[in-house]
Amino acid sequence: MTLVDSNDLLLAGLLLLAAISIGAVVYLLVHPYLSGERRTDKRIQGVTESKATRIASKAQADVALNRRRQVSETLQELEAREKAREKTTMRLRLQRAGLDITPRSFWIASAGCGLLVALCIWLSAPNLPVIVPLLGAFVGAFGVPRWFVARWTKRRQTKFIDEFANAIDVIVRGVKSGLPLPECLAIIARESPQPVAGEFTDLVEQQRVGVPLGEAFERMMTRMPLPEVRFFAIVIAIQAQAGGNLSEALGNLSGVLRDRKRLQAKVRALSAEAKASAAVLGALPFIVMILVYITTPAYISLLWTTRFGQFLLACAGVWMMGGVLVMRKMINFKY
Numbered sequence: 129m130t131l132v133d134s135n136d137l138l139l140a141g142l143l144l145l146a147a148i149s150i151g152a153v154v155y156l157l158v159h160p161y162l163s164g165e166r167r168t169d170k171r172i173q174g175v176t177e178s179k180a181t182r183i184a185s186k187a188q189a190d191v192a193l194n195r196r197r198q199v200s201e202t203l204q205e206l207e208a209r210e211k212a213r214e215k216t217t218m219r220l221r222l223q224r225a226g227l228d229i230t231p232r233s234f235w236i237a238s239a240g241c242g243l244l245v246a247l248c249i250w251l252s253a254p255n256l257p258v259i260v261p262l263l264g265a266f267v268g269a270f271g272v273p274r275w276f277v278a279r280w281t282k283r284r285q286t287k288f289i290d291e292f293a294n295a296i297d298v299i300v301r302g303v304k305s306g307l308p309l310p311e312c313l314a315i316i317a318r319e320s321p322q323p324v325a326g327e328f329t330d331l332v333e334q335q336r337v338g339v340p341l342g343e344a345f346e347r348m349m350t351r352m353p354l355p356e357v358r359f360f361a362i363v364i365a366i367q368a369q370a371g372g373n374l375s376e377a378l379g380n381l382s383g384v385l386r387d388r389k390r391l392q393a394k395v396r397a398l399s400a401e402a403k404a405s406a407a408v409l410g411a412l413p414f415i416v417m418i419l420v421y422i423t424t425p426a427y428i429s430l431l432w433t434t435r436f437g438q439f440l441l442a443c444a445g446v447w448m449m450g451g452v453l454v455m456r457k458m459i460n461f462k463y
Contacts, residue, residue, distance in 0.1 A: 242270075245264045253432075292360075317329040345365070
């Protein structure tokens with residue numbers, strides 16, 4: 129065998145070895161795709177990851193569902209307590225108005241007011257029928273005192289709302305600095321103006337004698353039946369049962385209360401003109417009647433000295449009441 133033949137055989141062997149190596153490499157790279165192993169691995173990985181994801185999602189869903197269930201149970205419990213409350217008594221109305229008197233003293237003062245109104249009517253116009261002083265006595269005994277109590281209650285609730293957001297901010301700052309909730313409530317009771325200080329003082333004193341926090345807030349809602357106080361009690365009750373970031377929840381509540389206050393001021397400003405017009409229209413007939421009675425009393429006295437005039441006066445009163453109620457409905461806005 130010559131040298132040339134040997135070189136050709138060696139070259140052919142090297143080429144064959146290179147072809148076999150390349151074929152083996154290609155086979156190793158392509159075989160998983162052709163045999164379905166890569167597809168099987170992906171399927172197994174997908175099933176495993178999906179199962180883990182489903183387990184994690186299910187755990188998160190269970191936690192969220194338990195939290196929603198606890199919140200729903202808390203809200204239902206508060207609503208049930210709200211519906212189960214007894215009818216508002218006179219003692220509770222006096223407490224809401226901030227009056228430190230007994231119901232007996234209130235009824236005595238109401239009877240004296242009724243007698244005073246009846247006496248004033250009878251002395252000013254002795255020729256009127258007896259029914260008029262009796263109606264005046266009824267209004268003076270049951271209408272005027274209750275109106276004053278409702279007026280003082282509204283004024284006290286307005287003062288409470290004006291300072292309530294600041295009180296919640298005290299709790300937020302105290303909780304963020306590490307103070308417990310009872311200590312924050314005690315700070316509000318010491319530092320806040322009335323009537324916030326009085327309500328939180330009662331709350332702290334009830335806690336000191338062993339009253340649970342939920343029951344103490346329920347009594348506070350009874351004395352101060354405001355949506356803001358109800359929101360506050362619900363947040364505290366939910367946080368006590370379900371946990372969570374109390375400072376963040378109360379901070380959001382404080383922002384909501386301030387937004388409600390701004391909206392209330394905006395509504396009051398926009399409806400001021402309508403309220404002024406309604407007041408003028410409502411007072412105009414009485415003002416005209418008084419002026420006519422001062423100038424020519426014999427002319428207008430026919431309204432209450434004759435039967436037909438009394439009938440017209442009663443009809444005018446009914447129509448006037450209807451107009452006042454319609455105007456009141458038009459200028460009162462819910463927000």
